[in-house]
Amino acid sequence: MEIDGLILDIDGVISRGRKPIERAIEGYRMLKDAGIKVVFVSNNSTRSRRIMFERFASFGIDAEEEDLIIATHATAVYIAREHGKARIYTTGEPGLQEELQNLGHELVDYREAEFLVVGSNRGINFEIFTKALRLALNENIRYVAVNPDKVFPAEDGPIPGTGLIIGALYWMTGRMPDAIVGKPSKIIMEQAIERLGLDRDRVAIVGDQIDVDVLAGKNAGIKTILVLSGVTDESNYRKKVEEVGVEPDYVFRDLYEVAQRLTSSK
Known part of the structure; x- marks a missing residue:
């Protein structure tokens, strides 16, 4: 080998x-x-590279931050390469938001968005789902998911992953993401x-x-x-x-x- x-x-x-x-x-x-x-x-669709890097340092792993290809960062890179800086509405948590902004993307209200970026959100609510639904129904909006994970293995047992939102949007609209990064x-x-x-x-x-x-x-x-x-x-x-x-x-x-x-x- x-x-x-x-x-x-x-x-x-x-x-x-x-x-x-x-x-x-x-x-x-x-x-x-x-x-x-x-x-x-x-x-991982909720953590930024910065947070993961800090965790690795606590483990004694001497990797560089650029060696961490986290789906949050990879999503921001993918959009930048495909489109340039974009106006984005995301369902995601602060870690995903941080990575999108780090690459120059603008986080906006759904009415101003060019992209819908779906990432897991442990505090998701009816309002977030409604905004994501309205964007997914618009064929002119580019729809990107951070990963396809149905569940995430938390320490105390499995919790819903990004697939919760992807599945709900598909059930309501018949539309799957244009791209899945993870x-x-x-x-x-x-x-x-x-x-x-x-x-x-x-x-x-x-x-x-x-x-x-x-x-x-x-x-x-x-x-x-x-x-x-x-x-x-x-x-x-x-x-x-x-x-x-x-x-x-x-x-x-x-x-x-x-x-x-x-x-x-x-």
């Missing part, structure tokens, strides 16, 4: 909630010491590969979900490594492979085992 760069999922690979997974940080340091390039990709979309993956600066045949993604991480790697044309430290484990692996219809190239117990395998040949 000749790999020069890794795209690491965060939840289920590096951490569970606010706590690092056992041996994950040691595995990351082994990879860095061996000269393997690493970037991190997350579908995994398994190629959009966020291409930004991660660009950051690594390597040929994709030397790059692999490491994740814990077959329908998200492994499928994202297949869509991007890179190698796929599944770890059994998160959503997928030995008890449900075969069932999930059959449900999704794709299988990872490699399976390891955790990131530490991945690092052992990759660094043994360096």
